[in-house]
């Protein structure tokens with residue numbers, strides 16, 4: 001990296017801040033150091049995470065956090081916002097440019113709150129929404145009873161075909177039968193390309209609005225490696241920390257429909273979202289988080305990121321092929337994105353036992369239900385893996401076979417006492433952990449200094 005000679009006020013601030021933390025709270029500093037080292041020494045394959053770019057992370061620690069700035073650029077309820085306005089406008093402009101959108105709201109704290117904003121922009125309590133079922137790879141906020149989406153609205157689901165791809169015909173049948181006000185497309189554990197145009201055709205046929213939640217695949221969409229929903233859906237939501245390597249938070253975009261009128265209102269969809277974010281759901285936004293989003297958006301729009309995104313997809317394909325070669329059932333038959341879901345119960349280990357045993361050895365994945373899963377969400381029959389974190393270590397497709405060899409060895413050595421209890425021999429565990437560390441050292445996180 002280029003050495004910059006001049007010390008700036010911000011570099012002095014950041015160095016002073018970490019020094020002060022060490023002095024005033026060594027206990028917390030030590031825990032934060034432990035977490036830094038943990039991330040360096042394990043292989044994180046949690047599909048809903050990435051390894052944020054340090055240039056985005058540092059924005060989250062800036063004194064912008066000190067500014068209370070209810071409202072929007074040029075229209076605040078507080079004084080002292082002239083630079084805050086510049087930051088938020090930059091994030092908005094970058095979000096629109098990155099995704100080819102006409103409108104962007106960068107204030108939502110998460111994709112969950114972004115989805116809630118959209119729901120309450122076009123629906124009233126008791127209205128019907130149609131979303132992908134959880135077991136089929138949908139998200140809690142797409143109509144699960146565990147979330148406000150399934151409590152306040154009458155949620156109806158669609159699922160997968162027997163070949164484990166989204167059942168577009170069933171989605172249309174359910175839409176014709178239930179006449180939802182909102183159809184949600186988008187997934188949290190689904191590895192195939194989504195046909196946004198088919199969703200929009202059904203939404204138009206039944207007079208519904210369409211929400212595309214691209215939280216998991218936002219980076220691939222930005223890089224042109226997955227088709228964009230922005231001009232198919234009325235609303236597109238995402239978070240910025242899963243695949244955009246940016247700070248934590250949510251985004252709402254509107255494409256060509258931004259001037260369409262919201263139901264029962266004189267407001268356009270863009271104006272309605274604007275009012276629903278603030279003041280309906282949120283107060284003062286987190287401006288440091290918005291600065292981090294601005295940085296993340298510039299990163300995913302860069303030629304450098306295109307190569308990272310390409311690697312994400314290649315690694316996932318190699319991971320899926322390696323599991324298939326070892327005789328595992330890969331749900332959805334393979335992958336088009338960064339996600340690989342594997343049926344581990346078919347090999348005699350529950351999802352939760354696989355997750356815990358792998359973590360004991362330094363491989364971090366998460367348990368995940370598979371289609372028609374008989375086990376509860378706290379147990380599950382599958383694991384979900386993702387390659388966002390591996391791409392930033394500049395791993396090669398050949399490394400995926402080594403990772404799957406290790407995972408396979410662990411699963412073969414798990415003694416399953418019950419669906420929630422297992423045993424793993426300590427000598428074996430530590431030998432795998434050492435091999436994982438060797439890979440982590442060979443393929444360090446490119447953007448973070450290696451631990452001392």
Ligand code: DSN
Pocket residue numbers: 048139188
């Ligand atoms: N949506 C959850 C996941 O995919 O893991 C977390 O954000």
